[in-house]
Amino acid sequence: MTWSEPGADGLGEAVGVLREWRAEGTPAQLHPGDLGWFWRSGAAATAAAVRLWRGHGGRVLAVGLLDGPDLLRLAFAPDVRRNEELARRLAGDVTEPGHGVLPEGRVNVEAPADSPLLDLLAAEYGWRTDEPWTPLARGLADPVEEPGVRVEVVGPERAEAFAAVHRSAFGGRRFTAERWHAMAAGLPYADGRSLVAYDGRGEPVAAVAVWSAGPGRPGLLEPMGVHAGHRGRGYGAAITRAAAAALRELGASSATVSTPTANTAAVATYEAAGFHRRPETHDRYRDASNRP
Numbered sequence: 001m002t003w004s005e006p007g008a009d010g011l012g013e014a015v016g017v018l019r020e021w022r023a024e025g026t027p028a029q030l031h032p033g034d035l036g037w038f039w040r041s042g043a044a045a046t047a048a049a050v051r052l053w054r055g056h057g058g059r060v061l062a063v064g065l066l067d068g069p070d071l072l073r074l075a076f077a078p079d080v081r082r083n084e085e086l087a088r089r090l091a092g093d094v095t096e097p098g099h100g101v102l103p104e105g106r107v108n109v110e111a112p113a114d115s116p117l118l119d120l121l122a123a124e125y126g127w128r129t130d131e132p133w134t135p136l137a138r139g140l141a142d143p144v145e146e147p148g149v150r151v152e153v154v155g156p157e158r159a160e161a162f163a164a165v166h167r168s169a170f171g172g173r174r175f176t177a178e179r180w181h182a183m184a185a186g187l188p189y190a191d192g193r194s195l196v197a198y199d200g201r202g203e204p205v206a207a208v209a210v211w212s213a214g215p216g217r218p219g220l221l222e223p224m225g226v227h228a229g230h231r232g233r234g235y236g237a238a239i240t241r242a243a244a245a246a247l248r249e250l251g252a253s254s255a256t257v258s259t260p261t262a263n264t265a266a267v268a269t270y271e272a273a274g275f276h277r278r279p280e281t282h283d284r285y286r287d288a289s290n291r292p
């Protein structure tokens, strides 16, 4: 038995299990919002990037997202997250290029911190530990402070403002208004919102997308950024507070995010917005030099 692609029709099943599996008190793993953000490339590309591992009776045991050709991000059903046999099956699938999950060359795997897969890849296949990431979270039992700037929910008429801030914040050119529309047409966006913050002159200065996994479950910020020309004025912390408030309205129990530890500006911004650091996480990676 091996992995399968969901096809456009099966994406709903993948999103559904990712929602169910995300719960407070368990290690962070691939969130339905990660699929939601990937959906900016369209439903067909999303379907082609998702991998499902099924058990007896066809039940989905693990979901993978190829978040780029060389990065597989995984989530597990809670009862098999620590299952050795499933971890072995996945270790084989990601290690053998012939299994078609990951190509030859340098590739990364992200999995929940307590998954035996991470240790197996290191101990038996020689995979290495990559740079640290810092997860952060803010509980949403209590109301969130006002952001202190004008923040609006993005609808079709503000797609270009969202896209322009995103391009400036992340230094890319590819995120256009069409991509926002593709993201907003995706299944996970039923529980997603995007927000833009404006400065006193009405210029869009910060943007964020938030994703709920359903009431009482951790929500996700992905992505969050401030226009390069407007940094250091509190807009990052402001849009992050607005994001937490939006997730609270959607019923999320907490707001979560993860960023490379080296991105000290992002870590400081989340902390300024009331998020607390959680223990660092690490991907595993292989390249030509660490074949067993």
Ligand SMILES: CC(C)(COP(=O)(O)OP(=O)(O)OC[C@H]1O[C@@H](n2cnc3c(N)ncnc32)[C@H](O)[C@@H]1OP(=O)(O)O)[C@@H](O)C(=O)NCCC(=O)NCCS
Binding pocket: 169, 170, 224, 225, 226, 227, 230, 231, 232, 233, 234, 235, 236, 237, 238, 258, 259, 263, 264, 265, 266, 268, 269, 272
């Ligand atoms: C990270 C980012 C959003 C910060 O936005 P910003 O508007 O400049 O941040 P703020 O002015 O709200 O600052 C918030 C806090 O972070 C601190 N901070 C901001 N930039 C910093 C930097 N380069 N180094 C250290 N601390 C920094 C501020 O001092 C402030 O802390 P304080 O309240 O304790 O004084 C912005 O740099 C950005 O868009 N980066 C690129 C996209 C990105 O990395 N997004 C996050 C990915 S998960």
